[in-house]
Amino acid sequence: MRPQRIQIVEVGPRDGLQNEPLSTLSDRITLVNALAGTGLSHIEAASFVSPKWVPKMADADKLFASIDRQAGVIYSALTPNIKGFEAALAAGVDQVAVFASASESFSQKNINCSIIESIERFEPVLAAARQHNIRVRGYVSCTLGCPYEGAIAPARVAEVAQVLFEAGCYEVSLGDTIGTGTPDQAAAMVEAVAAQVPISALALHFHDTYGQALANVAACLELGVSTIDSSVAGLGGCPYATGASGNLATEDLVYMLNGLGLSHGVDLTKLVAVGNDISQRLGRKNGSKVGQALRKKTS
Numbered sequence: 245m246r247p248q249r250i251q252i253v254e255v256g257p258r259d260g261l262q263n264e265p266l267s268t269l270s271d272r273i274t275l276v277n278a279l280a281g282t283g284l285s286h287i288e289a290a291s292f293v294s295p296k297w298v299p300k301m302a303d304a305d306k307l308f309a310s311i312d313r314q315a316g317v318i319y320s321a322l323t324p325n326i327k328g329f330e331a332a333l334a335a336g337v338d339q340v341a342v343f344a345s346a347s348e349s350f351s352q353k354n355i356n357c358s359i360i361e362s363i364e365r366f367e368p369v370l371a372a373a374r375q376h377n378i379r380v381r382g383y384v385s386c387t388l389g390c391p392y393e394g395a396i397a398p399a400r401v402a403e404v405a406q407v408l409f410e411a412g413c414y415e416v417s418l419g420d421t422i423g424t425g426t427p428d429q430a431a432a433m434v435e436a437v438a439a440q441v442p443i444s445a446l447a448l449h450f451h452d453t454y455g456q457a458l459a460n461v462a463a464c465l466e467l468g469v470s471t472i473d474s475s476v477a478g479l480g481g482c483p484y485a486t487g488a489s490g491n492l493a494t495e496d497l498v499y500m501l502n503g504l505g506l507s508h509g510v511d512l513t514k515l516v517a518v519g520n521d522i523s524q525r526l527g528r529k530n531g532s533k534v535g536q537a538l539r540k541k542t543s
């Protein structure tokens with residue numbers, strides 16, 4: 245049941261840096277370029293969202309105009325509405341993502357509308373993307389808990405994921421936004437969603453606030469999930485989930501996949517160097533245990 249090949253979606257430049265107070269446009273560009281040199285084949289590089297809401301993601305068009313695009317790498321971005329999609333299209337984004345929530349309260353805080361309204365806003369994005377041959381990824385946040393509502397029923401997550409998939413998202417990424425989930429809960433949630441959406445179209449997007457992300461991924465790999473989102477150096481958090489820490493660190497994920505003998509195409513040594521560099525630039529502790537361990541070993 246465990247897949248042999250894993251697709252890693254690197255979300256550090258977006259989910260990571262959207263929440264790093266000291267990051268600059270230049271840091272963002274440097275990070276995207278450096279990540280593309282590690283073998284990663286999908287980098288979520290930016291968000292076309294309101295800069296009033298998420299100031300650190302401003303100037304996504306400048307970022308796309310400045311990065312050195314590598315053949316074989318998908319450079320994607322978040323687009324919450326048609327305005328964002330049109331800007332992303334003009335900037336030459338390869339792929340976009342729409343983002344819904346399994347929690348009504350989080351939907352209101354994050355994108356200022358209800359879940360149903362968010363889906364309505366995504367319809368023109370999906371239609372325009374189809375017209376331009378651009379693939380759309382869907383996110384469901386708060387799949388294992390909400391900072392405002394607490395527990396979220398797996399059936400609710402499955403319902404929102406199914407709506408996104410049937411609306412045309414080629415893949416649905418399941419976010420444990422506040423990182424509270426544990427392996428059995430994560431597996432139960434994925435099983436509930438997989439009853440509605442093919443498991444091959446599901447991705448995991450787990451934050452590591454309670455140190456459970458890697459264990460949760462390991463449990464869900466056994467169910468056949470083959471796409472995992474992660475963030476170099478465990479960068480980030482969420483502006484609308486106070487206290488949530490960064491995503492699962494890509495270095496930790498790659499180290500585990502190596503140990504399991506699963507292929508992924510990423511060079512761990514190069515990745516560790518990128519994680520240490522961005523941590524140093526931001527003046528923050530590297531959030532990857534593997535990044536820290538290998539740095540000590542090599543220094």
Ligand SMILES: CC(C)(COP(=O)([O-])OP(=O)([O-])OC[C@H]1O[C@@H](n2cnc3c(N)ncnc32)[C@H](O)[C@@H]1OP(=O)([O-])[O-])[C@@H](O)C(=O)NCCC(=O)NCCSC(=O)C[C@@](C)(O)CC(=O)[O-]
Nearest residue numbers: 292293294297298324327328343354355356383385419421
């Ligand atoms: C969705 C909106 C825009 C609604 O925000 P709104 O205020 O309801 O929208 P509006 O349509 O009334 O527009 C208000 C202003 O925003 C502008 N605007 C409107 N749309 C855009 C756009 N696309 N790009 C740039 N500007 C835009 C619009 O032009 C206007 O400008 P003004 O007239 O005031 O100068 C806002 O709530 C927003 O941008 N939210 C950002 C949400 C965000 O990025 N959150 C962090 C993502 S993390 C996440 O969702 C979880 C995830 C995906 O990582 C998974 C996980 O970890 O679990």
